[in-house]
Amino acid sequence: MMDGASNLCSSAWVRSVAVAVCLVLSQPVGAQDAKDVEETDLMQMSIEDLLTVEVYSASKFTQKTTEAPSAVTIITATDIKSYGYRTLADILGSVRGMFVTSDRDYQYIGVRGFNRPGDYNSRILVLVDGYRINEPIYDTALIGTEFFLDIDLIDRVEVVRGPGSSVYGSNAVFGVVNVITKRGRDFNGVEASADVASFGTVDGRLTYGQQMQNGAELLLSATRNHSRGQDLFFPEFNDTARNLDADNARKIYGKLAYGGFTLAAAYSERTKGVPTAPYSTVFNDPRNRTTDSQSVLDLAYNGQVSERLELSARMYYGGYTFDGRYPYDLPPVTLNKDEGRAQWWGTEAKLVGRYDRHKLVAGAEFQDNYRQDQKNYDVDPTVVYLDDKRSSERWALYVQDEITLRKGLLLSAGVRYDDYSTVGGTINPRFAVIYSPRESTSLKLLYGTAFRAPNAYELYYADGATSKASPNLKPEEVTSYELVVEHRLQPNFRLTAATYRNEVSGLINQVTDPSDGLLVFRNIGQAMAKGVELEAERVWSGDARLRVSYAWQVTRDDTGAELENSPRNLAKLNFTTPLFDNALRAGAEIQYTSSRKTLAGGTAAGYPIANLTLLSRKLAKGLELSASIYNLFDKRYADPGRPEHVEDLIWQNERSFRLKATYRF
Numbered sequence: 001m002m003d004g005a006s007n008l009c010s011s012a013w014v015r016s017v018a019v020a021v022c023l024v025l026s027q028p029v030g031a032q033d034a035k036d037v038e039e040t041d042l043m044q045m046s047i048e049d050l051l052t053v054e055v056y057s058a059s060k061f062t063q064k065t066t067e068a069p070s071a072v073t074i075i076t077a078t079d080i081k082s083y084g085y086r087t088l089a090d091i092l093g094s095v096r097g098m099f100v101t102s103d104r105d106y107q108y109i110g111v112r113g114f115n116r117p118g119d120y121n122s123r124i125l126v127l128v129d130g131y132r133i134n135e136p137i138y139d140t141a142l143i144g145t146e147f148f149l150d151i152d153l154i155d156r157v158e159v160v161r162g163p164g165s166s167v168y169g170s171n172a173v174f175g176v177v178n179v180i181t182k183r184g185r186d187f188n189g190v191e192a193s194a195d196v197a198s199f200g201t202v203d204g205r206l207t208y209g210q211q212m213q214n215g216a217e218l219l220l221s222a223t224r225n226h227s228r229g230q231d232l233f234f235p236e237f238n239d240t241a242r243n244l245d246a247d248n249a250r251k252i253y254g255k256l257a258y259g260g261f262t263l264a265a266a267y268s269e270r271t272k273g274v275p276t277a278p279y280s281t282v283f284n285d286p287r288n289r290t291t292d293s294q295s296v297l298d299l300a301y302n303g304q305v306s307e308r309l310e311l312s313a314r315m316y317y318g319g320y321t322f323d324g325r326y327p328y329d330l331p332p333v334t335l336n337k338d339e340g341r342a343q344w345w346g347t348e349a350k351l352v353g354r355y356d357r358h359k360l361v362a363g364a365e366f367q368d369n370y371r372q373d374q375k376n377y378d379v380d381p382t383v384v385y386l387d388d389k390r391s392s393e394r395w396a397l398y399v400q401d402e403i404t405l406r407k408g409l410l411l412s413a414g415v416r417y418d419d420y421s422t423v424g425g426t427i428n429p430r431f432a433v434i435y436s437p438r439e440s441t442s443l444k445l446l447y448g449t450a451f452r453a454p455n456a457y458e459l460y461y462a463d464g465a466t467s468k469a470s471p472n473l474k475p476e477e478v479t480s481y482e483l484v485v486e487h488r489l490q491p492n493f494r495l496t497a498a499t500y501r502n503e504v505s506g507l508i509n510q511v512t513d514p515s516d517g518l519l520v521f522r523n524i525g526q527a528m529a530k531g532v533e534l535e536a537e538r539v540w541s542g543d544a545r546l547r548v549s550y551a552w553q554v555t556r557d558d559t560g561a562e563l564e565n566s567p568r569n570l571a572k573l574n575f576t577t578p579l580f581d582n583a584l585r586a587g588a589e590i591q592y593t594s595s596r597k598t599l600a601g602g603t604a605a606g607y608p609i610a611n612l613t614l615l616s617r618k619l620a621k622g623l624e625l626s627a628s629i630y631n632l633f634d635k636r637y638a639d640p641g642r643p644e645h646v647e648d649l650i651w652q653n654e655r656s657f658r659l660k661a662t663y664r665f
Contacts (some may be wrong), residue, residue, distance in 0.1 A: 057127070057158040059400060059412070060167050061310075061352045061361055067402075069412040069432030071498050071533075072483045073159040077182070080151060082576040082587035082594035084613035084628035084658065085150060088143040092177065094548040095159050096496075097533050099570055099593055101142075101639040103650055104232075105274050105290055107144040111174035112161070112500065113529045113553035113566045117599055117642040118510060123452055123476075125164065125172040128179045131265065131298045134171050135320035136392070137340045137368040139252075139455040141171075145249045148268035148294045150223040152193060152662075153253060153626045156209060162500070163450030163480045166414045166430035168395050169365070170453045173478050174502070181255065181264075184209040184217030190665040198656035199245070208617045216258040225249040225270075230653055236646045237283045241275035248272075261302035266296040278326075278644040285327040287335060295319035305351075310404035313349040318342075320406050330466060337381045340457075343371040359402040361414070372456040376463050383464040390456055393421045400430075408436040418451070422459060426451050427474055445482040452477040458508055458521040467519040474523050479503045492539040498567055502529040510643070542576035562597060567606070567641045569594035587613040598640040600648040607637035607659045612665030623661040631655045 040129045058068035073095050085091050089107040094101040099110040108121055122139035125132065128149060134141050142148075157179050164172030187209025207221040229245025237658040249270035256263045271291045277283040322340035327333050346367035353360040364454045369392045376386040400414030412432040430448035437443075454473035462469040477615040482500040488494060507525030512518070531553030538546045551570040555563040571592040578585050594606040610632040616625045631653060637647035 001626045035579050038234065043541075048427075054157050055160075056130075056180075057176055058160045059361065059402065059414075060312075060350060060363070063359075063402070066411055066436065066468070066486060067434055068160070069402075069430065069444065069446060070163045070164075071436065071482070071496070073161075075157040075159070077155055079574075079576075079613055080154060081624075081626065082585055082613060083574060083589050084587065084630070084660075085151060086628060086658070088147045088149075088157075088177075091151075091154075091157055092143065092159070093591065094572060094574060095587065096535050096572065097531070097551040097553070097570065098159065099567060101565060102144075102652060103278075103639070103642050103645065104276055105272050105278075106140075106142070106146070109141075109143060109443075110567075111555055111564070112502065112531055112551075113555040113568075114174055114502075114563070115565050116563060117565050117640055122171060122455065123173040124175050124177065125168050125170075126177045126179070128296075129181055129262070129298070130178065130300065131264070131296065131316060132168075132171075133294070133296075135294075135318065135342050136344055136367075137320065137322070137342045137372055137374065137456045139171055139398060139452070141177075142292060142294070144293075145225055145247055146268070146270035146272070147198045148183065148251055148266045149179065149253060150176070150206060150251055152206075153207070153219075153221055153426045155180045155186065160447060161498075163428070163430065163448040163478055163582045164481055165418075165450035166416045166426040166448055167361075167398060167400065167414060169394075169418045170420075170451060170475070173450045173452050173504075175477070182209070182219065183211075183257065184219045184255075185211040187219070187664070191662060192665070193660065193662040195658055195660035197227075197508060197584070197658035199230045199653075200225050200226075201658070214258075216256070219253075219255040221253045223249075223253075225251075225629070229273060229275075232651065234276070235649065238276070239284060241284055244275040244284065244288065246271075246273040260301050262300045262302075263297075264296065264298045264300075266294070269293040276645055276647060276650060278642075280328070280646070282327045282329050282333055285333070286620060287325050287327045289323075289325050291323040293321045293520075308354050311349070311354040312352070313347070315347045317345045319344075337375075337377055337379060339373075339375040341371055342369065342375040344369040354472040357404040361400040362398070364395070364397050366393070369456075370394050370578065374456065374461055385465060386461065388460050388462070390460060392456070394453075398626070410434040419451075420453050420475075423453055423607065426453075426477075440488040440518065442484075442486045444482075446480070446482040446484065446488075448480050449482070450478045452508075454508055454521070464616075465609075468513070468516075469520040473505055473521055475510060476504060476506050476508055476523070478505075494537045496533075496535040496537075498533045499531075500529075501532060504528070506649055527555060527563060529553060530557040532545075540577075542578060545575070547574045548572065563596045564599055565604075566597050567594040569606075583616065583618050585615040585617075587615065596640055599643060602640075602648050604638050604640050605651055607635050608633075609635060609637070622664040626658075626665075628658045628660075629655065630658070 045123045054062040055065055055072050056062050058070045075091050089100045092098050098111050101108050120138045121141040126141035159321035160176040164176040205223045207410045209219045211217045227247040231242045233240045244651045251268040273290040288331040297317040302312045305311045320342040324338040326336045348365040372390040374388045377384040382425050396418040398416035403411045415429040417427050428591045430450045433445045435443045451473045459471055460469050480502045484498045487495050504527040508521050510521050513520050533551045535549035549572045555566045573590040576587040589611045592608045596604045611630045612632050613628040634655040638651045641647040641650050
């Protein structure tokens with residue numbers, strides 16, 4: 001802890017920022033009128049108003065953030081514009097206690113010190129309007145440019161920390177992220193957006209949204225992304241990878257809502273050049289690339305059965321394909337293909353009842369993963385190493401009760417049973433005591449367990465040459481303890497503090513079997529993560545806003561060694577303010593990540609990153625312009641490599657720019 005903290009404090013400009021923050025926080029607060037939550041962007045609300053915002057994702061029913069049995073962060077559409085966020089990964093990287101790494105193919109989210117090289121975002125659950133996007137082969141939550149939703153279609157993102165398996169089941173180990181989409185009424189017409197950016201990046205979006213006279217709402221959107229990518233020098237190969245970092249994506253999304261019904265459909269496809277030559281492939285070969293596609297069809301219903309009883313239900317279909325192309329120098333150079341094909345359908349139903357001092361939730365889920373196929377083969381000559389075809393099912397029952405014991409004192413208790421055709425059943429409870437001695441203060445004492453069922457890749461991937469199947473894997477389990485304190489010093493000034501301890505058992509690790517030298521997954525790991533998080537938020541009458549946070553975290557395995565890719569210190573600052581009589585809005589962001597261990601025993605040095613965005617909405621009616629600079633001070637920094645890489649460190653983007661124009665017809 002002291003090493004990371006001293007590194008943080010040793011930076012002169014970071015100290016200057018800290019002093020500025022203290023001065024800003026000490027300034028008087030102006031009054032701000034309360035506004036209707038349903039008709040006002042959350043960004044335009046005071047902290048006092050935000051405390052009354054109802055969130056859904058913590059308990060699967062709407063409740064105030066102060067009454068949710070977890071620490072919740074909300075990122076709004078205006079936040080996304082003010083800070084120039086380009087992907088869901090950018091959004092999550094700004095949240096207290098989270099950090100994002102990249103291997104120049106995918107982006108991976110770390111939560112409270114846990115982001116192990118080799119994982120595929122499988123220990124956090126990501127939802128879109130309640131629809132689970134973690135697919136059933138690798139359990140991957142895609143959060144970069146491959147995420148199927150255009151960032152401009154997001155109304156807000158609810159980030160719920162801590163174990164969520166008592167409500168959501170597998171993958172909700174360290175948190176749940178629910179992306180809430182915009183509605184047709186948020187556009188009421190046609191909107192076009194285009195941007196140009198560094199590294200040959202050009203993006204475009206066309207959206208139509210409308211609310212009809214009968215109340216029906218329609219939203220249709222199409223997006224195209226293209227980036228040449230950065231030329232990168234790799235000392236391991238003593239060569240530069242040129243034009244191999246390309247990123248091309250296309251996305252189509254539609255949503256129709258009427259009465260209590262909502263029908264959503266989406267298709268996306270992203271092809272990414274891979275300049276790192278993973279898995280000992282040929283360096284500087286343009287055939288090194290991956291392609292991911294996602295298909296979504298989701299029909300949901302929400303309505304009142306009676307004055308006190310609410311029914312929610314959905315049926316859905318999902319599809320996911322992965323295609324990896326890897327050239328190997330055997331010789332001659334042989335192209336190897338690695339494929340994943342998944343298709344599934346499912347249904348769920350939930351009842352929410354409000355009776356006197358009780359809020360009861362009871363629900364059931366079923367999902368049929370009727371296709372979980374994996375294949376690996378050489379193209380010419382054709383040699384098949386893996387051709388595995390599987391299917392599986394899961395079902396679950398859960399119940400939760402929020403009890404008002406007396407004014408200012410809530411007890412939340414819930415339990416869920418999940419049954420997998422692959423690994424059997426598991427039970428996960430959650431308990432929370434929420435005490436508010438006064439309206440300005442809330443204390444939350446939280447306990448819960450969570451699990452992650454082994455996925456098809458871990459259970460069955462076996463190419464016969466380097467790896468073998470492990471069909472006897474059991475679920476990973478985590479037990480979590482947390483204390484959260486939220487306090488309003490003034491109506492527009494909130495402080496949050498949290499301390500937690502996560503104990504992980506049955507951790508799934510990939511190891512080498514000494515009997516045959518093949519890689520295999522085993523339940524042999526244990527880990528412990530503990531930490532403290534602090535955050536301050538302040539709003540001024542002129543709509544200037546500040547959010548600053550610090551997280552200290554330690555993660556260790558069962559030998560006491562710290563885990564790889566786990567920074568001890570994370571510090572974040574977000575400040576946005578109107579300029580020149582609201583002609584412009586400036587959004588400044590600073591993120592500090594301390595040093596991390598690498599897989600080879602090295603160190604990825606700590607680094608600060610600063611981003612700046614200027615936003616204008618007043619140059620012409622319906623026109624919105626923004627200009628962003630990312631990595632403002634051109635800091636050279638790297639993330640730890642993953643097991644498939646020769647590189648111990650993978651260097652990230654230098655300073656880059658983006659100009660964006662949005663016009664509403």
